[in-house]
Amino acid sequence: MPTIVCVDDDDETRAGTVEALESAGFEVRQRGSVGAVETVMDDSVGCVVTTATLPDGDGFDVVELVRDRYPDCPCIFFTSEAPADLPRGGRDQVVEYVPRTVPEAHERLVEVVMAAATEATQPAYPVPKDEAARVAALEAYDIDELATLDTFERLTALLTSHFDIDVAFVGLVDAHEERFVACEGANWRTLAREDSICTHTILTDEVMVVENVQEDPRFAGVDRLDQLDIRSYAGARISDDDGNVLGAVCCIHGEPRSYTQAERDDLRRFADEVEEQLALRRRLGTGGA
Amino acid sequence: MRHGTRYEFPDLPLNSVDAGTNVLLTGPTLGGTRELLLRLLLGEDGVVIITADTSARKVLSAFEAAGGRVDRERVRVVSCTQERDDDLGDFVVSVGSPGDLTGIGIEYSGQYEQVYARGYDTVRTGIYTLTPLLVYSEEIRPVFRFVNTVTSRIRTADGLGVCAIDPSAHDEQVVNSIAQPFDARVDVREVDGTVELRVTGLPDQPSEWTAVPALE
Numbered sequence: 011m012p013t014i015v016c017v018d019d020d021d022e023t024r025a026g027t028v029e030a031l032e033s034a035g036f037e038v039r040q041r042g043s044v045g046a047v048e049t050v051m052d053d054s055v056g057c058v059v060t061t062a063t064l065p066d067g068d069g070f071d072v073v074e075l076v077r078d079r080y081p082d083c084p085c086i087f088f089t090s091e092a093p094a095d096l097p098r099g100g101r102d103q104v105v106e107y108v109p110r111t112v113p114e115a116h117e118r119l120v121e122v123v124m125a126a127a128t129e130a131t132q133p134a135y136p137v138p139k140d141e142a143a144r145v146a147a148l149e150a151y152d153i154d155e156l157a158t159l160d161t162f163e164r165l166t167a168l169l170t171s172h173f174d175i176d177v178a179f180v181g182l183v184d185a186h187e188e189r190f191v192a193c194e195g196a197n198w199r200t201l202a203r204e205d206s207i208c209t210h211t212i213l214t215d216e217v218m219v220v221e222n223v224q225e226d227p228r229f230a231g232v233d234r235l236d237q238l239d240i241r242s243y244a245g246a247r248i249s250d251d252d253g254n255v256l257g258a259v260c261c262i263h264g265e266p267r268s269y270t271q272a273e274r275d276d277l278r279r280f281a282d283e284v285e286e287q288l289a290l291r292r293r294l295g296t297g298g299a
Numbered sequence: 300m301r302h303g304t305r306y307e308f309p310d311l312p313l314n315s316v317d318a319g320t321n322v323l324l325t326g327p328t329l330g331g332t333r334e335l336l337l338r339l340l341l342g343e344d345g346v347v348i349i350t351a352d353t354s355a356r357k358v359l360s361a362f363e364a365a366g367g368r369v370d371r372e373r374v375r376v377v378s379c380t381q382e383r384d385d386d387l388g389d390f391v392v393s394v395g396s397p398g399d400l401t402g403i404g405i406e407y408s409g410q411y412e413q414v415y416a417r418g419y420d421t422v423r424t425g426i427y428t429l430t431p432l433l434v435y436s437e438e439i440r441p442v443f444r445f446v447n448t449v450t451s452r453i454r455t456a457d458g459l460g461v462c463a464i465d466p467s468a469h470d471e472q473v474v475n476s477i478a479q480p481f482d483a484r485v486d487v488r489e490v491d492g493t494v495e496l497r498v499t500g501l502p503d504q505p506s507e508w509t510a511v512p513a514l515e
Contacts, residue, residue, distance in 0.1 A: 037351060087405070092409065093408075094392070098402045099402075101402070101441070102401065102440075102444070104401050104404045104444040105401065105448075106452065107404070107405040107409060107426045108412065108419060109409060109412055112412045118412065118415070119456060122452070125452075125455040129446065129451070131447060131451035132448050132451070133444065134447075135443050136443060136476045136477070136479035136480070137447070137480065138479075169351065204440055210476060213320075213476070226472075227439060227469070227470055227473055228470075228472060231438025231440070232440070233440070
């Protein structure tokens with residue numbers, strides 16, 4: 011079970027919340043201020059439960075701090091204040107809220123925390139329906155080892171010359187980020203799922219083309235894409251033999267660009283090649299965990 | 300937990316659905332979509348309506364016209380229109396703008412818990428419509444976070460979620476992405492004065508265009 015972080019400056023209230031969460035089987039880390047939250051955040055944290063008002067800020071400061079490093083982390087306000095009396099958060103700081111004033115409030119909180127800790131409840135992107143099986147299937151691959159192999163480097167180099175584009179990559183999409191197994195033309199290692207176009211590519215079995223990223227309502231507001239000079243995109247998803255979607259093979263260009271049907275078919279063939287390589291590596295035990 | 304609960308839809312050409320089901324209703328703002336959404340909320344369960352297109356006053360009056368009973372213990376509204384609904388009582392709460400997704404989410408959870416605390420452990424949620432939320436947000440990612448959060452609460456609490464969107468107001472890819480956390484999509488259209496629906500994503504439901512006589 012993931013770890014829960016509980017933030018409340020009232021010792022008695024916090025102790026009650028911690029006890030309820032621990033009784034439900036969670037490991038709980040507790041803190042009493044916004045500033046102290048940073049010291050308890052790591053990859054094992056599955057959810058943050060915070061009160062609304064803290065000595066050095068408010069619950070939305072906690073949310074900002076947490077999501078700055080862990081953008082998918084579910085945040086739950088557990089507080090006696092009514093919605094109208096809560097501090098004002100940013101319009102996009104969507105959180106869950108469980109009032110501490112309702113009967114059986116701890117039971118209500120545990121129910122919401124249980125969902126938040128075991129499934130993707132608050133990500134800022136669409137999640138595939140079979141996400142749990144997909145992520146489990148991805149764990150059969152050692153992404154760090156795959157990244158050392160020449161095979162995928164060669165394929166991405168071929169992609170850039172074949173399509174005459176700036177960047178090509180093979181990316182595997184895990185629970186929280188896309189990790190690049192090979193990347194020609196740029197030095198990208200990871201990208202948060204909420205920033206990654208591949209987050210959408212893995213939802214469709216068609217080759218996904220975004221001719222102009224800045225004119226697509228799904229991506230126009232994503233600063234990270236602008237910073238990386240990603241102006242056009244084409245991606246074909248890659249799956250394992252059981253149909254679990256692992257990631258995508260992608261073409262990036264710094265200018266708007268369209269792709270003909272023949273080019274889309276070619277990209278699909280490159281993706282088929284990557285799928286075969288991944289399946290082979292897994293059977294051989296190189297790159298398979 | 301409330302094992303075995305199903306939500307039924309009398310007078311509509313739809314079979315019952317499991318507790319925890321979320322449905323995306325796609326149809327034009329005019330053309331029966333709102334009335335169909337309100338009819339999907341009818342029953343003796345708790346009801347929480349998020350209204351972004353029309354004032355709470357008009358939504359409640361349309362809910363009554365559709366056969367609903369506005370029992371303030373059981374029926375709650377979160378209004379995010381510009382119109383003032385404050386004088387209706389505390390069963391209606393107002394959020395200043397459809398772009399304040401944080402405020403809408405918190406008020407919704409608060410209203411859900413108020414209904415739940417009054418003994419209604421089955422709650423039907425209606426969102427009419429997502430379109431202003433998308434239009435007023437500077438970018439789409441917070442809307443995904445909002446939709447994921449709300450549908451997750453409904454799934455966890457064994458509720459029923461019905462969320463409307465006008466597909467003609469958005470890119471098809473946007474609607475497809477927004478549809479992801481929903482179990483099913485109910486398309487609505489009006490042909491020669493007859494409202495029709497079809498369902499994708501759920502078994503035992505009409506997958507071909509089917510007339511809705513109750514809306515004639």
